[in-house]
Amino acid sequence: MILKYLLIFVMVLTFASCGPVPLERLGLVNLSVSAEQRSARSFSTNDRSIRATAITDDQYFKEERKVANRGSRLYQLTPESFILDIDNIVVYKKNGSEDYLIHELMQKTTNPYGAIIPQHYDLVHAKGITRDALVQNSIYNGLSISFLPGGRFGSNGLLSSTTNDGFYVLSSAGIELPTEYDDVTLDGEFQGIEGLHSGLRYFSFKSLQPIEINNGNLKYLTIGSDITENWVQNPNGEFGEWVSPLISTTGNSVALYLASDSSIDVSAYKNPELLLNWDMQDLVEIWDNGTPSDLRDDIVTFKVSDPFPVSLVIREKSIKKGTSSDITAPSNVNIAAIAGQNTMNTLQWINPRDEDFKEVSIIRKAGGAPSDPTDGEEVYRGHIPNYVDVSGISGTHYYYLIQTVDYSGNYSSGVVLDQVQP
Amino acid sequence: MKKCLLSCMILLIGASMFSATAQEIEYPGIKVSITEFGYPLIPNASQFDIQIPMWRGLWSDKTPELKFDVWYRAISPYFLPDIFFEVGIVPSINLLKEGKSKLFIGFGTAYSQTSEHISVPAIIPIEYRYAPFDFMDFNLSVQNMIYGEGLLSELILSTSFHPVSDTISIEVGGSANVAFSWEEQYVQYSYGILLGLGYRF
Numbered sequence: 001m002i003l004k005y006l007l008i009f010v011m012v013l014t015f016a017s018c019g020p021v022p023l024e025r026l027g028l029v030n031l032s033v034s035a036e037q038r039s040a041r042s043f044s045t046n047d048r049s050i051r052a053t054a055i056t057d058d059q060y061f062k063e064e065r066k067v068a069n070r071g072s073r074l075y076q077l078t079p080e081s082f083i084l085d086i087d088n089i090v091v092y093k094k095n096g097s098e099d100y101l102i103h104e105l106m107q108k109t110t111n112p113y114g115a116i117i118p119q120h121y122d123l124v125h126a127k128g129i130t131r132d133a134l135v136q137n138s139i140y141n142g143l144s145i146s147f148l149p150g151g152r153f154g155s156n157g158l159l160s161s162t163t164n165d166g167f168y169v170l171s172s173a174g175i176e177l178p179t180e181y182d183d184v185t186l187d188g189e190f191q192g193i194e195g196l197h198s199g200l201r202y203f204s205f206k207s208l209q210p211i212e213i214n215n216g217n218l219k220y221l222t223i224g225s226d227i228t229e230n231w232v233q234n235p236n237g238e239f240g241e242w243v244s245p246l247i248s249t250t251g252n253s254v255a256l257y258l259a260s261d262s263s264i265d266v267s268a269y270k271n272p273e274l275l276l277n278w279d280m281q282d283l284v285e286i287w288d289n290g291t292p293s294d295l296r297d298d299i300v301t302f303k304v305s306d307p308f309p310v311s312l313v314i315r316e317k318s319i320k321k322g323t324s325s326d327i328t329a330p331s332n333v334n335i336a337a338i339a340g341q342n343t344m345n346t347l348q349w350i351n352p353r354d355e356d357f358k359e360v361s362i363i364r365k366a367g368g369a370p371s372d373p374t375d376g377e378e379v380y381r382g383h384i385p386n387y388v389d390v391s392g393i394s395g396t397h398y399y400y401l402i403q404t405v406d407y408s409g410n411y412s413s414g415v416v417l418d419q420v421q422p
Numbered sequence: 423m424k425k426c427l428l429s430c431m432i433l434l435i436g437a438s439m440f441s442a443t444a445q446e447i448e449y450p451g452i453k454v455s456i457t458e459f460g461y462p463l464i465p466n467a468s469q470f471d472i473q474i475p476m477w478r479g480l481w482s483d484k485t486p487e488l489k490f491d492v493w494y495r496a497i498s499p500y501f502l503p504d505i506f507f508e509v510g511i512v513p514s515i516n517l518l519k520e521g522k523s524k525l526f527i528g529f530g531t532a533y534s535q536t537s538e539h540i541s542v543p544a545i546i547p548i549e550y551r552y553a554p555f556d557f558m559d560f561n562l563s564v565q566n567m568i569y570g571e572g573l574l575s576e577l578i579l580s581t582s583f584h585p586v587s588d589t590i591s592i593e594v595g596g597s598a599n600v601a602f603s604w605e606e607q608y609v610q611y612s613y614g615i616l617l618g619l620g621y622r623f
Binding site: 016017018021024025026028029093101134137138139267270271 | 505602
């Protein structure tokens with residue numbers, strides 16, 4: 001009799017169990033990453049700043065940017081836009097000499113062939129590069145970012161359309177150049193991407209960064225308190241093995257390590273947010289290359305005295321909520337582009353800088369542009385700034401309406417892209 | 423971390439090897455304990471636990487040995503309920519009648535709250551205790567928690583010492599957690615160490 005009632009009790013309790021699994025019980029905490037330009041005075045006393053040490057060593061610089069060759073500095077300019085094509089972001093904790101506890105933070109998009117589609121972020125202001133990634137509630141030694149440096153140019157000076165994997169790489173800085181350069185195309189400058197701001201001139205990250213990497217490809221940035229080999233690892237771009245907190249691999253990429261004297265302690269925060277602050281103030285310089293009368297060979301570079309002025313701030317994330325009184329539509333996405341390979345359409349864009357930006361909605365329609373959100377099929381909703389459509393039919397002309405949505409439920413007017421699916 | 427877990431394993435295995443005679447592990451009285459968890463090493467979770475034994479033979483020789491565990495856990499080294507807290511109760515029954523080992527199996531529930539969600543799981547714990555000496559015993563427990571949207575299992579491997587008297591105990595060990603959500607299709611895990619201090623009235 002007792003067993004019978006016990007069994008009934010067990011069954012009732014099992015069926016009555018409710019709610020999600022509280023991952024916080026595992027000692028996990030939601031960690032977000034954003035990017036923002038802030039002056040040092042705007043940090044509150046509760047924010048904890050991790051400043052990477054400045055790089056001043058001349059020996060690794062590209063030949064024309066060494067002290068003896070670069071000539072005189074003509075201008076210091078602050079980019080209006082700074083796009084980085086990010087593949088992955090991790091926080092790591094060093095357990096042993098080559099043993100790391102690693103938490104990946106990014107929600108990645110891959111195409112059916114396994115290639116990671118990079119995510120364009122404008123580091124002048126990018127809310128929620130990663131949102132609520134679960135990490136162990138602990139103290140970390142650093143943060144590592146892998147990105148694509150861009151710089152694929154055709155012979156006509158235009159950015160090559162896409163990579164072999166069928167997507168755009170736009171890592172670049174958008175700068176307002178002095179008027180004397182109006183009729184001069186400078187080295188590293190690119191054009192030809194729809195949506196680029198007409199008042200700005202765009203230079204690829206690969207050309208702006210001043211490090212000589214030979215056949216390598218500067219594509220890792222690590223800010224950490226335990227970096228002993230700070231500065232550049234694998235500067236000659238040789239194929240071989242090296243160890244990075246992010247990844248242990250072979251190849252000819254180059255990792256840039258910035259040492260910090262602080263750890264990333266997320267344990268003191270309820271909803272910790274890492275704010276990546278890539279200081280844009282006077283970030284870009286123009287040097288005359290030793291020929292003051294010739295503008296065409298002038299060097300546009302990250303400032304050679306401190307080319308990677310990066311710092312992290314750990315702070316409490318502000319939780320966004322919408323209001324019924326907010327009826328202002330958010331801005332549209334920027335530099336939206338469509339590409340494709342084989343049987344897919346790849347869409348990429350940059351999320352708007354609006355503080356209350358929540359997500360993007362994409363409506364697809366065959367044969368004509370959607371007129372409103374109900375005219376077609378919603379194929380994507382999220383904050384990740386790319387989408388790979390593999391559900392279409394090759395040969396069909398698809399139109400995509402990309403609208404941004406804020407936390408109050410307002411929709412932007414939208415941007416339409418179209419392509420005949422390969 | 424690997425060294426810590428290895429040390430715990432060696433300690434526990436070593437303890438069982440040196441046990442010479444079977445002893446009845448008798449723990450009368452209510453035990454209260456506080457435990458600090460480190461995921462993976464830095465203390466970031468704490469638990470207050472009350473263990474209420476109900477003894478075999480209290481009413482008759484055939485009365486099964488029962489105990490109740492009541493606890494409060496918070497994701498904070500200082501028991502603060504800001505991020506997460508949980509209160510739970512589990513009655514358990516001992517399935518091993520003789521010897522220096524005990525095998526408890528129970529069924530209970532808990533109330534847990536985060537900043538966003540409230541969850542009420544059904545809990546099925548299985549706990550094995552082994553006491554080779556008067557001053558030491560070890561504990562292997564698996565706490566299975568069934569939620570509305572998934573499962574969570576917590577494995578604890580620990581050793582308790584009674585260095586001064588039977589009333590005071592120090593517990594050291596490791597903890598590993600696995601969570602699976604069929605609603606959101608993910609598997610998450612974590613591991614850490616634990617250090618506890620207990621007092622038996």
